[in-house]
Amino acid sequence: MYCLQCLLPVLLLPKPTEHNSFFIHRLFIILYLISFFLERKPCTICALVFVTAVFLLCQSGGYSCIFWKNCETS
Template sequence: MYCLQCLLPVLLIPKPTNPALMETHLMFIVLYLVGFFLERKPCTICSLVFLTAVSLICYSGVGNCIFWGNCEGHQCENG
């Protein structure tokens, strides 16, 4: 479970309030996770725990997910 020390702080990175910065935030998160998984090769248990945590956070509400911004209702407006 040592590899979770670098994965769990990703869940605590605050999302930007400016919608124009959401694409940059998403790109940073995705590139960090891809680089982490390629470089560190975390164990299967840590990977499953992290992916379960991300899926539960994203499932709990549309505005809570680290991969997309705050949306009013269930539809996001582009722009």
């Protein structure tokens, strides 16, 4: 799990409340993840653990997902 030490804080970033800054936040997260996976090349198990954590976080509550904004809360 050593290769995930830079990815775990991504799950803890607070989401912005404004629509314009949410787009920039989502773009930053996606570019950070792409560059991390291209540069560090984490092992398959760590990548699966991270993807599973993101999937479970997004499925447990719409507002807690880091990739989209829940329309019901705005």
